[in-house]
Amino acid sequence: MPGTKRLRVDYIPSASVVPVITVKESDDLSLARTLMELYGFSQLPVMRGKRPVGVVSWESIGKALLRNPTAGLSDCIDRQVEIRKQGDDLLDSIASISARGYVLVENNNRSISGIITSADLGEALGDIAGPYLLLSEIEEILRDIVGALLATGDLTEVDIGNALADETKGFGGDPASLTLGELANVLATDVAWQALDTSYDRSTVNRTIGDVSKLRNQVMHFRVLDDADKDLSKRLPFVRDVLRNLSEEFGSIGPLGAVATYVSTTGVVEATVP
Known part of the structure; x- marks a missing residue:
């Protein structure tokens, strides 16, 4: 409808966080687990340089360790993650957030600016x-x-x-x-x-x-x-x-x-x- 105000992804506070807490693909799993516990996160973006290769989550860690008790961080990455822009329509993103539990968010410079989880969406x-x-x-x-x-x-x-x-x-x-x-x-x-x-x-x-x-x-x-x-x-x-x-x-x-x-x-x- 013309003139209708669009609810954008960056309406959710967690879509625009400074600084964004991430880990590198080459980091130890212990670092990811420590950061997740210290900050109360359920997921962390995993980076290769300035671009994300996926997300590590408690779910992905649990599944990897069940398969291999000595699994490292690279074995725990969910690489099928979706990325949304801050200016994208939030309503169009709800299905993805609900189905996957989270989406990554990037700004106009294509830098990761945050992550929106199902909990963030429900609270907003x-x-x-x-x-x-x-x-x-x-x-x-x-x-x-x-x-x-x-x-x-x-x-x-x-x-x-x-x-x-x-x-x-x-x-x-x-x-x-x-x-x-x-x-x-x-x-x-x-x-x-x-x-x-x-x-x-x-x-x-x-x-x-x-x-x-x-x-x-x-x-x-x-x-x-x-x-x-x-x-x-x-x-x-x-x-x-x-x-x-x-x-x-x-x-x-x-x-x-x-x-x-x-x-x-x-x-x-x-x-x-x-």
Whole structure:
């Protein structure tokens, strides 16, 4: 799809390591085993000059020693290793990483820059999925709050339109059409906070939601997060819980009943009142 952000191999931190720990084809097996234990590696690239000839792993060592208890390093090399470039599509590499357990990575100078293992891949995809799911949940809670405010009449479509005055599009009548950033703008308005009548500090909550909206753009475009973004990513469960509490506070002072309706410019819309 044109314009879609591509997730590159070098999104995985282990694809770009300085320095890369390697062994030479002529080294003793004892050196490879010592380095693997000291650094906690399951695999090591084996080099001939500046180019890799393969990888030595605990699996390849075990198989070689079963065949020959006096096997040397050269007998333990898996020479059928795949090499990927840092700029390659990560999704295209997942099958190889899963099947073989690892791939080597090289930079634009064709120098080995790292190795990606199945564990590295799983950790990275987990780091993507966790914040993604939490951001989606936060967006839905904000959407429910805005929908409930509309349903009770505390917030009007004109109010939302005014909150989106600087946006390129207006409000079409359905909260489902609003992005996380737009929902944050709506929640930040005086009319929304007067209706919510919450005990939470308005400026702190709105600033945090604004930061979360920016974080969403970083996460959705697979950008490397800086320290501040990483810290906020870790706090997303707490942000979600605060918004849940905010929703429940409004529900406790709002009308009873599970569902309320309001008539929008596009028709009747049902909104769940917390």
